[in-house]
Amino acid sequence: MVKFITAADAVKFFRSRQTVMVGGFLNCGNPQAVIEELLKTELKDFILIANDTSVPDDSRGKLVVAHKIKKAIVSHIGTNPETVRQYNAGEIEIDLQPQGSLAERIRAAGAGLGGILTPVGLDTSVAENKPIITVESKQYLLETPLKADVAIIYATYADKFGNLAFHGSTKNFNVLMPMAADLVIVEAENISDTPLSPDNIVVPGIFVDYLIVKEKNGTE
């Protein structure tokens, strides 16, 4: 059953050097509150799994600026000049992944699969050191599952069962990461007292551990 917690209290779940997934795509569908609290701590050397490192003054982008990320497994860093600077200076390790492969690797971990077979990256540097497997005379790369210790997720709507729904283009990685982390913390813009319609739920509450609330005894 999902529990309620403040962002400040949620920090207790984190340890330095953990692997942390953060939902969002550039400036859209990004969790903020837990990251703001992490910035106040001495915790560091996280391995970040996300679509991108956003921009310097937003969400996971701030974790990079604060030198809290040791390694980032992402598809794109170009929108955060500080990531690029740290990368060029050898201060951060960057593991660039094709975006669709990144998404499917996360899903594989969440869905209990041993990996995925994809043609993406064949004949490129992405294929280095990866097994190539032939199925029905076509070649595929074997990409392994990606899981995390903690996922920090954005949702537009949540109910008290932890069920999540989304507005606009905020679904992105927020829909898949909750399946692939040991502990899932969700920042929802609206937490409703009445259950969300089962027809509209995108992420089932069983994938969610904690919903962030503003006050210790409040609901939002």
Next chain:
Amino acid sequence: MELNKEQAQEIIAKRVAKEFNDGDVVTLGIGLPTKAISYVPEDVHIIVQSENGVLGVGAYQDDTNRDKHIINAGGIGVTVNAGGCFVDSLTAFAMMRGGHIDITVLGALQVDAEGNLANWSIPGKFTPGMGGAMDLVVGTKRLIIAMEHTAKGAPKIMQKCTLPLTVAHKVNMIITEKAVFEIINQRLILREISPYSSLEDIRQNTAADFEIDLTA
């Protein structure tokens, strides 16, 4: 005739727009490829897909319809056309990788005579990452490269790409302000010469051998 950057991009965007057929599902790279939307004829209706999970991308948002939760893959606020929908990243990439996109238009750092594309890294200088480009190019039915013919005077159409590849042997067409090339079975064929260029100009600014067939 010397074109400035803006003029060159307009010529390219207008030419790209002619490649779209009514009903096509299209994905456009950020920057120049996206400009092609402005020149799609009124009787041609395309469905624009954006890798961040929007199908049916419409006009840019203005002050009357701000919604920070609806962006395109470049992070710009957009609207959604009637019939459009929002999907997660898995579904967006299933559309791309799974062969459900008719035409993809991307920019390039380099493209070569064999249809190889390099557009995500200049080692040691500039590596923003591949984002969704590698997935897109693998699954699309047609891949068009829309780019300025040269970068600071240096050719971008090569005999063989020297930069890290995005994909091998997938490019179908190259549209620049000087020329239109098709690549068929790893043969580079000049199809059109822009009114603002000449065969001599194209030869001077192209670092690859090409056949000439302007009849198609």
